[in-house]
Amino acid sequence: MAFIRRRAKADDVPVSSFSDIAFLLIIFFILVTSLEQFAGFKAALPAGEQSTQEAEEEMPTVKMHDGRITMNEDTVTIEQLHERLKAMNLAERETDEERIVIIEATGRVEYQVYFEVMAAISHAGGVIAIIKEGD
């Protein structure tokens, strides 16, 4: 018996809408992508460590109280703080303990002031240690 060979029809996959789908996906990615450039500083705060009163007295301390900044009991502006921290050559000190700068905020202190102080310490190469009110 002779079989008739059927030629399989070449079925075309419809691809005409592929580019439309692709462009929709591109629009989605463009909308949800964050192209922001971030500026700031990194600060590794020593976690959960208790220091002695004597050790604290030796370390430079920056206090903030109701928007006023003091360093080792002298009232300073943020520019003066930059200069004083720079003069301490914190970045050249060998250990992290030697680089610690204590910050203490009391009263109402907005994040703007806190951020500027942390940025100044971080820029000078210091390690920030936070003293919470009531500690």
Place this chain on the structure above:
Amino acid sequence: MRMKKRRRNAVMVPVASMGDIAFLLIIFFMLCSNFAKEAGLQIKPARAFDLDALQESNISVSIDETGDIYLQGILMEDVEVVEWGIKALLEGRTEDLEKVVMFKCDREIDKSIYEPVLSAISEAGGIIAAIGEEAGTRDN
């Protein structure tokens, strides 16, 4: 005199490769994109001089202008939840670069809100990358 009307040939724009180009663009965006987790949050960033350019991290904590705390763009009930959440996210991460937590806070927020959050991040083992704005770049 009778003018002859010339029939113009229909110009065909080759569009066969459009789909390929589009998919290449998709692959590019998929590889390069970081999804904006906090797109809807109202945060006025703090400003300072001498800020460094920072790489975006996978973990982010934000405090908006109302004092609400967000971890990965999700509203958190309190600081303890933030600490547990960061601990969970940092689990298994050993490199310092992987432990970076991006911290954004509205500049007018009081320390009673942001200070416990900063402590929670460090207690959870995170390295804080405080995000702000270079001073003098914008006037508002």
